[in-house]
Amino acid sequence: MAKRNNDNISISDALKEFVETNRLEKGLDKVNVSDAWAKLMGNGVHNYTSSVTLERETLYIQLTSSVLREELSYGKQKIIDMLNEELGKDIIKKLVLR
Template structure:
């Protein structure tokens, strides 16, 4: 049974506590990273993106275009920095394009 706090909490604080208590942060990070990829890369890249998976601190992105994969490989560090900035914390340390 969950413990009950009698103090008044804001909804944001209550949600943070719920996420921490139930160890949901990893799953939320996976969803947030996929959303950030879609938002930052735009329709041009998203049309060729087959999957976006976060495993530990490595982001695996599967692309259907070898030309696009080669082009994006030149800017891996910039992409990692942009995604981490969008997420507000350092979640991704390595990017692998497949």
């Protein structure tokens, strides 16, 4: 059982400590990347996206439109930079459009 702290701490600090203790950062990053993709790309691109998967430092995007995939391939680095900025840390190093 976890050690009980008698100090008063904020809820955000307690949640951060819980995430770090249970090593949940990677799972939360996967969820946050998917949400950031939907937010930054908008409905037009999101409607053609069938899956968003983060494995290690590579983001895999499955698209249903070959034309859209080709268009997005021209701005891969800009998309990576925008997603990392939205997430607040450098999670994504490589983007693979399928």
